[in-house]
Amino acid sequence: MAAPSHTYTLPQPLPLDGGQAIEGAAIAYETYGELAADKSNAILVCHALTGDQYLASPHPVTGKPGWWERMVGPGKPIDTSRYHVICANVIGSCMGSTGPASAAPDGKPWAMRFPVITVRDMVRGLVALLDGLGIERLHAVVGGSMGGMQALSLAANFPERAARVLAIATTARHSAQNIAFHEVGRQAIMADPNWRDGDYYGHDTAPDAGLAVARMAAHITYLSEAGLTEKFGRRLQDRDAKSFGFDADFQVESYLRYQGSGFTRRFDANSYLYITRAMDYLDIAEEHGGKLADAFAGHAMGKGARFCLVSFDTDWLYPTSESRHVVHALNAAGAPVSFVELSAPFGHDSFLLDVPPLDRVVKGFLDG
Amino acid sequence: MVDASTLRPDLAVIARQVPAGVRVLDIGCGDGALMAALRDGKQVDARGIEIDGALVERCVARGLSVVQGDADRDLAFYPDGAFDVAILSQTLQTAARPDKMLAELLRVGRRAFVSFPNFAYWRMRWALLSRGRMPVTRHLPVTWYETENIHHMTVRDFEELARDLGIAIENRWFFTREREIGPSGANWRAEYALFEVRR
Numbered sequence: 001m002a003a004p005s006h007t008y009t010l011p012q013p014l015p016l017d018g019g020q021a022i023e024g025a026a027i028a029y030e031t032y033g034e035l036a037a038d039k040s041n042a043i044l045v046c047h048a049l050t051g052d053q054y055l056a057s058p059h060p061v062t063g064k065p066g067w068w069e070r071m072v073g074p075g076k077p078i079d080t081s082r083y084h085v086i087c088a089n090v091i092g093s094c095m096g097s098t099g100p101a102s103a104a105p106d107g108k109p110w111a112m113r114f115p116v117i118t119v120r121d122m123v124r125g126l127v128a129l130l131d132g133l134g135i136e137r138l139h140a141v142v143g144g145s146m147g148g149m150q151a152l153s154l155a156a157n158f159p160e161r162a163a164r165v166l167a168i169a170t171t172a173r174h175s176a177q178n179i180a181f182h183e184v185g186r187q188a189i190m191a192d193p194n195w196r197d198g199d200y201y202g203h204d205t206a207p208d209a210g211l212a213v214a215r216m217a218a219h220i221t222y223l224s225e226a227g228l229t230e231k232f233g234r235r236l237q238d239r240d241a242k243s244f245g246f247d248a249d250f251q252v253e254s255y256l257r258y259q260g261s262g263f264t265r266r267f268d269a270n271s272y273l274y275i276t277r278a279m280d281y282l283d284i285a286e287e288h289g290g291k292l293a294d295a296f297a298g299h300a301m302g303k304g305a306r307f308c309l310v311s312f313d314t315d316w317l318y319p320t321s322e323s324r325h326v327v328h329a330l331n332a333a334g335a336p337v338s339f340v341e342l343s344a345p346f347g348h349d350s351f352l353l354d355v356p357p358l359d360r361v362v363k364g365f366l367d368g
Numbered sequence: 369m370v371d372a373s374t375l376r377p378d379l380a381v382i383a384r385q386v387p388a389g390v391r392v393l394d395i396g397c398g399d400g401a402l403m404a405a406l407r408d409g410k411q412v413d414a415r416g417i418e419i420d421g422a423l424v425e426r427c428v429a430r431g432l433s434v435v436q437g438d439a440d441r442d443l444a445f446y447p448d449g450a451f452d453v454a455i456l457s458q459t460l461q462t463a464a465r466p467d468k469m470l471a472e473l474l475r476v477g478r479r480a481f482v483s484f485p486n487f488a489y490w491r492m493r494w495a496l497l498s499r500g501r502m503p504v505t506r507h508l509p510v511t512w513y514e515t516e517n518i519h520h521m522t523v524r525d526f527e528e529l530a531r532d533l534g535i536a537i538e539n540r541w542f543f544t545r546e547r548e549i550g551p552s553g554a555n556w557r558a559e560y561a562l563f564e565v566r567r
Contacts, residue, residue, distance in 0.1 A: 306433060327435055328445035336415060336433040340424040357421075361428050368431020 005030055007096055008132045014091065014125055017281075020115040023105065027129045028096025029053050029088035032072060033080030035135075042135045043078060043366070044126065044162070045087045046143035046150035049275055050215075050267055052095040055087035056080070061266040067352065077363040083139060088129055090122040090150070092274040097125070100270035101201060111270060112198035119146070119282045123153045127161060140164035140366055144351035145318065146275070149282055152326065155305055156284050159298030166365055168310045168358070169351040171322035172292055172329070173283040178317065181221050182276040185214030189269045198270050211269040212260030219259050224314035224347035228252060285329075292329035299335035307337040308365040310358060312350040314343075338365065375401055377543050378483040378562045382455055385481070385539070385564065386412060390452035393417070393477060395439045396459035400427035407432070415451075417442060440464045443472040451477040458560070460484045461517040467529060474535060474567045483562040488522035488555045489544075507559050523555040530565060539564035 007028050013021035030053040035042060045055055045068065052059070056066040056073055066072070074081040089097035092114070100114040130138070141162040143151040148170025155165045171178075189195055192210030200206050220228075232252040236242065239249065248254040288295035298304050307330055311323040320341045330337040342357050344350035351358065375383055379402045386392060388410040394403050397416030400423075406412035416434035418424050427434035435442065439456075440463055454477025456469070461484050463469040473480045485508055486492075495503035502512040510516075521529075523542075530537050542549050542558035549557055 308428060324437075327437075328442070331435070331442075331445045331450075332447055334447070334450060336413070337435060338424070338428045338433050339435040339437070340421050340428060341436055342421065342425075357425050361425055364425075364429030364431065368428070 008129050010125070010128045010132075012128070014121070014128065016115055016121045016124075017118040018116050018121075022091070022098060022115065025091055025098040025125060025128075026096065026102070027088050027091065027098075027125055029086055029129060030055060030057060031087075032056050032085040033074075033083050035084035039135050040137070040139060041082065042084045042086060042130075042133075042138050044130070044138050044141045044154075045072065045078070045085060046126070046141065046147035046154075047087060047090065048143075048145040048147050049218075049279065050263065050272075051147070052093065053087045053089045054095075055085065059266070062262075070354065071359070071362065077359045078142065078366060079363075083366070086129075086133070086135075088126055090275070091125040092117045092122065092271060092278060094268035094271040099268065100198070100274055101268045109199075109201040111201065114270070114274060116281075117274060117278050119149045119153050119278050120157055120287065122278065123150050123157060126150065127154070127158050130161065136161070138162040138164075140166055142166040142168075142362075142366075143170070144168040145170055145348065146279055148318075149279065152284060153282075155299065155307070156288065156295040159296075159304050162305050164366065165305045165307045166310075166362065167307070167323075167326070169312055169315050169318055169348055170309075171282075171318040172295075172326050173285065173322075174280045175322075179280045181217060182280055184217045186273050186276060188213035188217070189273060192269075195269065198273075200269070206264070207269045208261070208264040211264050211267065211272060212257070214269075214272060215263040215267075216256040216260040219256060221317045222347060222349045224316070224345060226314065227345050227347055230345070231255075292326065293332035296330055296333040296335050299330070300333055304335060306365075307335055308361065309337065309339045310351075310361055311339075311341045312344045312346075312348070312355075313341055314345055315348040315350060317348040375405060376457075377546055377548060378457060378541070378560065379405075381541050381548070381562055382457070382481045382483075383409070386410060386453055388412070391415075391450070392453045392455060393446065393451040394455045394457075395443070395473070396457060396462075397423075397427065397432075397434055397455075399423050400430055400432045400434060402455070402457070403427070403432050403434075404430055439469060443469070443476060446476040448475055449478060452479070453477055454480040456480065457483045457562075458485065461519050461521060463519065466519050466521070467533065470529065470535065470565075471533060474565065479538070479564065479566045481562060481564050482526075483560060484521060484526065485517070485560045486523050486542075486555065486558045487520040488524065489559050490556050491559075493556075505559075523558060523561050526561070526563060530563070536566045537563055538566050 089095040104110040148167035189210035192207035194205040195207035237254040285292035311320040327339040344355040403414040424436040541562040542554040544559040
């Protein structure tokens with residue numbers, strides 16, 4: 001895999017919720033825009049499950065534009081002519097930060113010896129990076145989906161580190177349904193004979209079939225039913241009639257297969273296992289004695305951060321009710337919070353796509 | 369100082385009356401004009417609730433903390449006494465239970481400003497009496513089947529409800545044709561009313 005522009009090696013062991021610690025963990029990151037002399041204009045953008053640090057620059061493997069290029073850049077809602085924007089690959093991932101594909105102290109890949117991590121562990125890694133960069137307080141922490149989980153976790157665990165928290169299409173806890181979909185993906189990977197209990201790194205074959213199925217199942221949860229119907233309906237793929245076989249007769253099948261196989265080119269199957277596990281373990285209330293409002297006690301009236309939550313009406317993965325749950329906890333904690341449910345046809349993926357009201361909310365919140 | 373020149377008359381009175389530096393919850397805050405005036409003119413820590421997403425978006429874009437929600441349901445999530453002042457402008461008549469909302473208002477806020485249209489305004493009475501149909505006025509331009517106003521009340525009704533709930537009325541203002549008028553014969557003469565109430 002291509003080397004990222006910057007890698008920060010943590011000077012201290014990274015302590016983990018599971019009780020272990022990672023020595024010499026590396027965090028790969030990209031930055032956009034100039035950091036002000038007083039370091040007050042930094043925005044940390046946290047990426048989603050299969051995202052990476054290539055926020056607004058081409059992906060080195062796929063060559064595709066950055067995953068949030070429509071949102072981040074000069075004159076864009078997250079304006080890099082005003083802000084210094086940082087995006088780092090989370091630990092456990094596979095784009096340059098330490099994860100299961102990285103070398104363990106014995107020189108061999110960690111594989112399944114890599115410790116199970118949590119979203120809070122990812123955030124500890126990000127905060128360690130901020131320490132290394134000398135950034136005490138972010139102008140804002142921003143994220144969608146798992147990125148939003150990190151933003152909320154950072155607010156709960158490091159309340160003094162960000163002045164604004166923008167969490168989009170996200171949740172403070174993984175539901176039974178969320179866990180269930182992830183378990184389908186993990187079982188698909190583990191059922192692939194090429195997975196070899198995670199020790200596939202030295203072999204010619206990786207569990208690509210299993211990883212592709214995991215991606216296909218997950219991808220369905222990122223879209224809305226109406227969106228799928230509109231995009232594909234029951235239309236057939238490059239044929240006039242059904243084949244009475246198991247080829248990808250339908251366009252939607254062909255699309256999912258393409259999404260699945262494309263994904264295996266850029267993502268490590270073990271990373272997928274570890275990161276989905278981290279998301280399933282997320283329950284910010286549980287981490288703070290069972291009451292979500294207590295998690296945000298550091299943001300009571302007049303101190304702490306301002307919050308903004310955004311949900312989408314067609315997102316059934318992290319529906320509006322989950323954002324409201326967070327908003328109510330923030331209200332109870334006395335934290336200043338804005339919340340809006342935006343209407344967009346694209347399901348959970350709306351946060352990545354062309355939704356002009358989202359641009360206005362992001363810009364208004366960050367600049368206000 | 370608050371620049372109240374662009375605010376609706378009831379909001380201008382509220383902007384004048386709210387002390388500097390207090391915590392305010394504006395329920396049904398619309399596009400946030402009052403909140404912005406209080407924040408900029410009086411360093412008020414203002415929060416809002418608004419049901420219309422497009423209006424919430426405008427509030428957020430002007431840097432205000434506004435939650436899209438339904439006052440009937442979402443007020444319950446705010447702790448007791450979280451605010452010095454709660455504001456409910458032209459919204460009480462849309463509540464599922466105005467009595468409960470008034471009680472909630474004075475649970476989360478130590479005092480409250482409540483404004484509402486007066487359905488005993490003489491033009492209303494006249495429209496009902498002369499034409500025998502639900503009035504449509506400049507101030508309430510929506511037909512009966514489309515209006516969000518589901519609990520029509522009068523100045524006298526509100527005063528009676530306050531008495532029944534044991535709520536103290538501290539101040540009252542009346543308005544007709546976007547101008548403040550005196551209190552005499554207000555239940556006839558006022559198009560809408562503003563009350564300052566206390567637990």
